[in-house]
Amino acid sequence: MTKVQITIDGQKIAAEAGSTVLEAAREAGLDIPTLCHHPALSNWGACRICLVEIERQRALQTACTFPVTEGMVVHTESEKVVAARKFVLQLLFSERNHYCMYCQMSGDCELQSLAYRYGLTEWPYPRPVEPLAVDATRQYFVMDHNRCILCRRCVRACAELVANHTLGVRERGIHSMITADLNVPMGESSCIQCGTCLQVCPTGALMDLKSAYRGRETQVERTRSTCVGCSIGCGIELVSRANHLVRIEGDWDAEVNKGLLCVVGRFEPLFDDRQRVTQPLVRRRGLLEPCEWDEALGLVAEKLSGDSLAALITTRATNETMTQFGRLFRSLGAEMAAVGSLAPAPGAEGRLTDLAEADVILVVGADLKKDHQVAGAFVRRAVDRGARLALVADADNGLASYATWHVGFDQMDSLVGMAAQASRPVVVCAADLPAEAEAALAPLAGKASFLGLSRGSNSRGAVAAGLPLSRGGEASARVLYILAEDDRLHIPRNGAGFVVAQASYVGPLTDMADVVLPAPIWAEQSGHVTNTEGRVQSVQAALTPPENVWPTVKVLKTLAGRLNLAL
Amino acid sequence: MTKIKVATDWLEACAGCHMSFLDIDDRILELLKHVELHSTPITDLKHPPEEGVDVGILTGAVGNTHQLEVARRMRERCKILIAMGDCATFGGICTMLNFFDKEEALRRGYVETESTVEGRIPRSEEIARPLEKVLAVDEVVPVDVHLPGCPPSADAIWFVLTELLAGRMPVLAGDNLKYD
Structure with missing residues (x-):
């Protein structure tokens, strides 16, 4: 790795070439505040909270997007920087309804905690009075545009992590609004309710119906575990309080899912209303x-x-x-x-991470929009990156719109032949495939990596x-x-x-x-x-x-x- | 040495800020060595004296014409005005009303309440009229010190008062600055 010598707040740092000022600072243990930045998402520079003063640069720059260069001298808490951050916060608070006291995120809100950090005791600008619509058309969580700071973390999570591309921003300037598809209610959109946007939202704009007001971070316990909703086995954090499950979050550090969850793992267990058996x-x-x-x-x-x-x-x-x-x-x-x-694996067994490297993905019999949904997200991500999806499945398969080729089992041989020509093919198989389908995969043994999706979690x-x-x-x-x-x-x-x-x-x-x-x-x-x-x-x-x-x-x-x- | 004169009043408020003020407990004895507590809503004197006080404290938001008058009078009669609590600094919970139609809110409150029979919206000339919007104190008169919190803690209130007594403008940080 090439290193460049930079100075941040008087501290000499050997930073990795190509990294951003923010990354270099955090690597050195220096704290630059952020809001729209999220470690699992691409850098955006939307919120301007991470503004820093870089010598020989005409204006303040966003640390999250600005790359380090040799000899760079950065000031992260100069008078000018602090004044700019306060100004940014004052503008954010004036734009929409950020009355903390009637928000369920109060106490855990990233915007609020920055307001504390920069001593925001008053709002010098006019307060908002026009309420924006609250979109409660989804089953498990609500979008309250009044709390939104347009940081676009949700938009990036939907596009980059889930590769579902439901969320976007419509209009411009002060009229900008987070929107689903071509401006339809969230519940009628292509949203799959995986809740990844909910997990990355820094304010109370996305509100979990089950856990809202049921405990702040200081009042809950977190337990790292594994989801048993399907055989993917996503890493989860169980958030509980007083022996009640409050919320389930994806574990960002989990190797399998890296923070991602689906509706089955995140929400459904919280809504299990069956009556318990409590004695023999x-x-x-x-x-x-x-x-x-x-x-x-x-x-x-x-x-x-x-x-x-x-x-x-x-x-x-x-x-x-x-x-x-x-x-x-x-x-x-x-x-x-x-x-x-178990699903058949006539060749070398692969891992979910193989999907990130694949050039052709052959999905046989699985509907990854219904089952093993996190694998579905990995497949969509691969397609976004340029991999081609070959689908052997019923016509109504949930990933049909992502497929380059889509055939029934009777024409499966052609796609197997095509996959055999690819340089890094991955085969994703459902369990309980017809025997002929299993046999048809044989030519790919020794060529493709096989990812069987077993039925039943364990x-x-x-x-x-x-x-x-x-x-x-x-x-x-x-x-x-x-x-x-x-x-x-x-x-x-x-x-x-x-x-x-x-x-x-x-x-x-x-x-x-x-x-x-x-x-x-x-x-x-x-x-x-x-x-x-x-x-x-x-x-x-x-x-x-x-x-x-x-x-x-x-x-x-x-x-x-x-x-x-x-x- | 003459004592510093302090007056307080509440506007559209729940009295929680004044309760938090009383929560400074026995420190009030120390405070009274340096301060003459003049009019407050919880003592006999209700109006700040015409000759004025050194420090005026207002809690609550400005929601009607009466509160507007109280806020203006306090501003006229004090040298340093403290807006205390979320309602006084930001508008607080009272501003929820701003997101509804005013007539609808009045109807809901005076006529459609489940326990109300033949309710009427009071519109006498003798009582205060609601303003178009509920406002924070600094939207009505200039404020010198903002002390947010719902309510601000007794320690934060104590900090602000002792800083002022020491001749400094208080700068809130850490546990003294909380509005969650």
């Missing part, structure tokens, strides 16, 4: 009645020891649970299965624990044990005489069960899950389960003890 239940005279653990486990142990037995487990379970489940039911001679499936963990995968409907035995936890499994009874459901929520499974054992939900247990690339990642409990709900592994171990199995 036993069916008597057709009705489920509460009972003690001792009684329920006694009854289950008795049923497990004699009859023909089938045991099913959710692929949302952790590797630790899978292992314990396998040990117990293997020694009981049960027919076991985890409810999920199907790979199940396989590693020696559990076969199934759709869940095939098991037939006299006794059926279903470890569902919080999964919405649909398992037919298939004539079983006795059904045990280890479940977090009341639902179709508990409706048919003879014994229900309460189970923690995903955010209440620690362990590991293995994502679709084979990456083993940590899941951390952020919440404590209800008092009478035992950890899943403890239940399995206790059952083993009752059956005198040394596991």
Whole structure:
């Protein structure tokens, strides 16, 4: 790396050539304030808060966009700079409704904290009085234009990270407004509600309906974990307060997703309104009645020891649970299965990061707008960068508009042949492909890197624990044990005489069960899950389960003890 | 040495700023060694004296013609005017009204309230009329010291008063400057 010698606030710094003044300053531990800048996004220079004085430059320059050059001398808090920053803040506060006291971001707002830093005790300019529209047409979060400072972080996140290009700016000057598509309500736009814009918004302009007013940064706890919404296994931060989940954010440092999440991972868990199972239940005279653990486990142990037995487990379970489940039911001679499936990989297994290097991406059978949505974002990013997308899928596939070629399975061979000619092809396969489709991919073995998207969050963990995968409907035995936890499994009874459901929520499974054992939900247990690339990642409990709900592994171990199995 | 004369008044306010002022607790005894607390809304004297005071403190926003008069009178009768609290400095929560139609707000408040029967909007000549817009104090009269906060902490109030007593213009920073 070439270095250039610069001076910032009297400190001599060897900065990397090509870096910006801001990067050089931060590298040296110097604090230049920013607002529109975000480390995950491109540099923009929209807000002018990072203005610095650079000797021999006629005007103040934005540190976030100005590249360092040899011998440069920078002043970051000179009188002139501070006056300019105050002026910028005063203008920002005068432009729209920034009355902190009725905003949910107050206390965590980046604009507010800059106002404190620069001692803004008054607003010298006229205050805004014309209210702007609030767009509440989306299900999970609201756009309040009154709080917007037009920093365009949301626009950049939508374009550069999610590559969905929903957001933009319409009009010019004081009439500028963040807008969706060709100025339609957000809820009717091409927005996929991934909430990445929400996560990068520096003010209260984008408001999360669930977490608004439910706790400031100083009042909440953050737990780094892994999303079990699908087999991508995105890194997340669980934001909780007083044993309640407040919000889920993407973990910027996570290798898999680098901060990105989708609607399934960010919002849906917060809106799970199913009724919890909080104590063991036993069916008597057709009705489920509460009972003690001792009684329920006694009854289950008795049923497990004699009859023909089938045991099913959710692929949302952790590797630790899978292992314990396998040990117990293997020694009981049960027919076991985890409810999920792997995608075919006839060649070298790839990683999600391969998409960033690919020149041709062949997506087979997957709709990445519906499932594995973060992979969808990576594919769209690749297309933005110039990669070509070849889609073998139904006509209504969500990525159809990004595809250069789009055919059905019957014409798949032509695209396989084309991908074989590419220099860095990546094949993205859905699970449960028709056998012919799998066979048709064979010519790409040794040429392409294969990214299989397994169905079920931890199907790979199940396989590693020696559990076969199934759709869940095939098991037939006299006794059926279903470890569902919080999964919405649909398992037919298939004539079983006795059904045990280890479940977090009341639902179709508990409706048919003879014994229900309460189970923690995903955010209440620690362990590991293995994502679709084979990456083993940590899941951390952020919440404590209800008092009478035992950890899943403890239940399995206790059952083993009752059956005198040394596991 | 003669004591510094201080008068306070509240405009469109919730009284929280005055409560926070009282939260300086026993420091008020120290304050009273140097200060003659003249008129305040929470003592018997309600109007600042015609001969004037050294420091005037206003809390609350200016929302009607009466408050406008009170603010102007305080400005005329004090040397240093402090706008105390978010409402006085920025307009605060009272300015929510500015984002609604005034007549609609009056109707909602006096007629359509769930507990109101046969309500009427009071329009007597003898009572104050709402202004077109709710304003911060410095939109009406010049202000010398802005002390924002909802309410400003007792420590921030104490800081501002002691700085003034020491002959300095207070510069708020750190925990003394909070409006969240």
